[in-house]
Amino acid sequence: MSTRKKNILKVIILGDSGVGKTSLMHRYVNDKYSQQYKATIGADFLTKEVNIDSDKVATMQVWDTAGQERFQSLGVAFYRGADCCVLVYDVTNTKSFQSIKSWRDEFLVHANVSSPETFPFVLLGNKIDADDSKKVVSNKDAQDLAASLGNIPLFFTSAKTAINVDTAFQEIARSALQQNQNDADAFEDDFNDAINIQLDNDTNSCSC
Amino acid sequence: MFSKIIFCKSKVFIHPSSVATDNVSGYIIITIDPNQSHQDALLYWFPENSLNSRELDWLNRADLKYGKPSASATSTSLISSAESMDDSILMDTKGTYLSFTVKMSSLYSMEFRPPSTSGWWHGSIILHPRSSGLETLPVLFFHDDVCPSTKLKQKALQKNFDPFSAGDIYWGGIDLQIVMSQLVDLQRTQVDPNFWLINASLEALRNFSNKDLKDFRTNTSEGYTASGKPKDKKSSAGFWDKWESTKWSIMSGIATATAKSEEYMTKLVNNHPAVKFVERNNDNPYVRNLLKNPKVQEIQNDFDSARIYLAKWSLGVKEEANKYKLDNQLNESYRRMLTNDLGFDVDADSSFTEEELNRVTQRNFPLTRQKWESFFDSQGRLAVTTREVKDFIFHGGVDTMELRQEVWMFLLEIYPWDSSKDERDQIDETLKEVYNTHKFQWMTQTFEDDQEDDYWKDQLFRIDKDVKRNDRHVDIYKYNTVNGEPEDTQPSEPRQAFDQSGEPNIEQTEDNNNNEVGDHFDEDDDDIESIDGHWSIKNPHLIILADILKTYNVFNPNLGYVQGMTDLLSPIYYIVRDEVKAFWCFVHFMDKMERNFLRDQSGIRDQMLTMTELCQLMLPQLSDHLNKCDSSNLFFCFRMLLVWFKREFKFEDICGIWEIFWTDYYSSQFQLFFMLAILQKNSEPIINNLNQFDQVIKYFNDLHNTMDWRDLMIRSELLFIRFEKLMSLMERKEELARSDTGPSPDLTSGDTPTPQLPIHSKHLQLLLSKKMVISKEQTRTLDSIR
Numbered sequence: 006m007s008t009r010k011k012n013i014l015k016v017i018i019l020g021d022s023g024v025g026k027t028s029l030m031h032r033y034v035n036d037k038y039s040q041q042y043k044a045t046i047g048a049d050f051l052t053k054e055v056n057i058d059s060d061k062v063a064t065m066q067v068w069d070t071a072g073q074e075r076f077q078s079l080g081v082a083f084y085r086g087a088d089c090c091v092l093v094y095d096v097t098n099t100k101s102f103q104s105i106k107s108w109r110d111e112f113l114v115h116a117n118v119s120s121p122e123t124f125p126f127v128l129l130g131n132k133i134d135a136d137d138s139k140k141v142v143s144n145k146d147a148q149d150l151a152a153s154l155g156n157i158p159l160f161f162t163s164a165k166t167a168i169n170v171d172t173a174f175q176e177i178a179r180s181a182l183q184q185n186q187n188d189a190d191a192f193e194d195d196f197n198d199a200i201n202i203q204l205d206n207d208t209n210s211c212s213c
Numbered sequence: 214m215f216s217k218i219i220f221c222k223s224k225v226f227i228h229p230s231s232v233a234t235d236n237v238s239g240y241i242i243i244t245i246d247p248n249q250s251h252q253d254a255l256l257y258w259f260p261e262n263s264l265n266s267r268e269l270d271w272l273n274r275a276d277l278k279y280g281k282p283s284a285s286a287t288s289t290s291l292i293s294s295a296e297s298m299d300d301s302i303l304m305d306t307k308g309t310y311l312s313f314t315v316k317m318s319s320l321y322s323m324e325f326r327p328p329s330t331s332g333w334w335h336g337s338i339i340l341h342p343r344s345s346g347l348e349t350l351p352v353l354f355f356h357d358d359v360c361p362s363t364k365l366k367q368k369a370l371q372k373n374f375d376p377f378s379a380g381d382i383y384w385g386g387i388d389l390q391i392v393m394s395q396l397v398d399l400q401r402t403q404v405d406p407n408f409w410l411i412n413a414s415l416e417a418l419r420n421f422s423n424k425d426l427k428d429f430r431t432n433t434s435e436g437y438t439a440s441g442k443p444k445d446k447k448s449s450a451g452f453w454d455k456w457e458s459t460k461w462s463i464m465s466g467i468a469t470a471t472a473k474s475e476e477y478m479t480k481l482v483n484n485h486p487a488v489k490f491v492e493r494n495n496d497n498p499y500v501r502n503l504l505k506n507p508k509v510q511e512i513q514n515d516f517d518s519a520r521i522y523l524a525k526w527s528l529g530v531k532e533e534a535n536k537y538k539l540d541n542q543l544n545e546s547y548r549r550m551l552t553n554d555l556g557f558d559v560d561a562d563s564s565f566t567e568e569e570l571n572r573v574t575q576r577n578f579p580l581t582r583q584k585w586e587s588f589f590d591s592q593g594r595l596a597v598t599t600r601e602v603k604d605f606i607f608h609g610g611v612d613t614m615e616l617r618q619e620v621w622m623f624l625l626e627i628y629p630w631d632s633s634k635d636e637r638d639q640i641d642e643t644l645k646e647v648y649n650t651h652k653f654q655w656m657t658q659t660f661e662d663d664q665e666d667d668y669w670k671d672q673l674f675r676i677d678k679d680v681k682r683n684d685r686h687v688d689i690y691k692y693n694t695v696n697g698e699p700e701d702t703q704p705s706e707p708r709q710a711f712d713q714s715g716e717p718n719i720e721q722t723e724d725n726n727n728n729e730v731g732d733h734f735d736e737d738d739d740d741i742e743s744i745d746g747h748w749s750i751k752n753p754h755l756i757i758l759a760d761i762l763k764t765y766n767v768f769n770p771n772l773g774y775v776q777g778m779t780d781l782l783s784p785i786y787y788i789v790r791d792e793v794k795a796f797w798c799f800v801h802f803m804d805k806m807e808r809n810f811l812r813d814q815s816g817i818r819d820q821m822l823t824m825t826e827l828c829q830l831m832l833p834q835l836s837d838h839l840n841k842c843d844s845s846n847l848f849f850c851f852r853m854l855l856v857w858f859k860r861e862f863k864f865e866d867i868c869g870i871w872e873i874f875w876t877d878y879y880s881s882q883f884q885l886f887f888m889l890a891i892l893q894k895n896s897e898p899i900i901n902n903l904n905q906f907d908q909v910i911k912y913f914n915d916l917h918n919t920m921d922w923r924d925l926m927i928r929s930e931l932l933f934i935r936f937e938k939l940m941s942l943m944e945r946k947e948e949l950a951r952s953d954t955g956p957s958p959d960l961t962s963g964d965t966p967t968p969q970l971p972i973h974s975k976h977l978q979l980l981l982s983k984k985m986v987i988s989k990e991q992t993r994t995l996d997s998i999r
Contacts, residue, residue: 044683044776049911083910
């Protein structure tokens, strides 16, 4: 069903298993953290009221997904209608960083967004609280990747110690709202087009 | 003869006549041969007068030692405390007047008739052998007032008198009952609380009715007289004998009735034909003369004191009776509800029969250890059909966590059902060897190929990652210390494999999925590891979980580790508590579950398609509504189906749910009917309140810890029965239609499209099969690492 829910911002979190997607969601929405989140199976979401630029209020729906790649093929139903996609890697895990690009591609293939070039992504390097000795992805590499993906915003976060999580989600909310309004405008246009076509048909039938 | 004595009770009498001086005092003893099954334990009764003073001394000591078992004793502790029997006693009593021996397994039932509290009559037991060919056994009366062990226990009980405990009245027979219940499966019948069935078949347990009891009593009343007398044709007591045996049924009837009202109770007593007979003929001199007979006096006294007796007895049985009544009433309204909920507006053809409802709703006969042991012969080979065993498991579950340890080895087909004990020992050996070979393989492997090396390292990473975050609220997995204990506890503290209740020791605040997760974990705890996951596993149980998963990875190299597999392994290891056995149980479970984890997701997709069709057929209204909510793909079932509801139910409940699925009793895909039952149970709130895809997902994601799985299991079974009926009904209809339209319609009218009948769906057809659905992963190639 294509009922527009203009006041709901839909945000999808993607990334390899164990990078901290569930933790980030809970930290942002409930300001809580636990070691004990089990591996996510399927998909779940939490909602939160957000103030954007101190004058706009919206409801954000944050979707947490399974990191195991093979589960994606089935769960793409919830990609649809997304307003922003958050790509997460673990700064202590190179492989998770290398997978970012394929997560973005996967999303674009299945989400069926109207203009892939402008669709907002945000990149998060999580677990920034870890010992420096454990960090294997350099900030430079991360900045390069963000740039290559179309200058998308990049944040270094820690769901455990709450570093940068709110800041990152403020940006996520802003991008999502922007996207949501663009889409709504486009939808408006589509709607007008549809009416025009209808009118054309009518004139045609009249002239018969 | 190596028999050991495990029970002895003195002052157990037979009453050959109504004259007290005729009574013969004796002993009941139970002996067991440690090399044989508990089922082969022997129960003896023999008279005191057959023994010399040395033997009497021995037995009187045994009475004190073995005459009052503690209620918490287990059959193993019984045996371990047993001592060798003085064989000469058994030899000396053989063949003496009236003495007898019965094997536990040859008993069909037993009656435990408690004494009157007013002391008018003694408590007694009657043993009913299974085969009617056996000689009938006399009634045994427990003279509690002269039995040392009983008196001691009575004294102890009085000291700890609890006026609010409304249990059974204590008497000597209770001690025997406790010991018997540890040797054989002893089940009280609902129709008569004094009547107990021994190692009964599920059929007997389900259907033992008032009528059966009556039939049983009339059939066997020929064999014994209730007073325990050898049959005596001369005595004019025919009526009275019958009277005494019916007296017991009246009494039991009254016990049940006490829950109703006193008035009703009195009416019941006064209206009984026997009571009426006595009353009506009270002025008849012959009857009056008869009433002077001591035996008749005794019975009359029974009734004079009946009210006091009942008032007191009712204290003890009221709870029982109440519960029984409540159960029955509940049962009635529950059945009505189920029929309303699941019967729909169907024609008689597919509605539930009384028998089906009986079978489905009676889930109160769990598989007990005693019952389980009674299934096997002396070589440890199953002596009943697997169907019967599975019936027990499907409808009652396995009684304790400890028993699951054994039963699951059969359910998961590690042990063939028809194997002997020796064969199973052999299997254990082989499995150990094979496991170690596989484990050795990954522990020592090195890779030439970098990509293979990367793959393996990634697998290890994934496995460790999930093991570290799976079921950490469960006692054995909780603390990451080398002994699995919290660091501050005394190391000397003994820890049992299972705690007293037989249930896993799990934090009350368990909530493993959502917002509140892990709030009970103290973040300052030493075992709380840093977020980056770079900590090593020290807990021995977690190490074993990881080792098993790694070994499985080389055992089934194509599949790879997939999230959810740890969820499947953890309860198995918890129950089996042995690395090798848990591995093989997991292997067999994965035979079934591999289809859920395939790279292309075809197996889980198939099940979700099946669910969609099943839902259309069985719950059309809900199906329509889900379509409107953009949820017809049933994505919200994904998690529940993938790990068999592991995330929605408590850890201990999952054990009960899985073992039922493993029986393949109705269908090898019974989990889909359980899923259907969840949909059915929730369909009203869904239809009334939800109208968006995300709302539906949220609703189902938040169901964990809110559902009553036993109720759902009953619904699942009824849904299956109905499904089966619908399928065969449609098949019959189609056959009829075919024969109506001529011999070969497809030749004459090839263009008629086959109607979309559910019986043509291969998905639905497959649900009727008990054969395991197996889909294996394709051979792994380098780029299929996902």
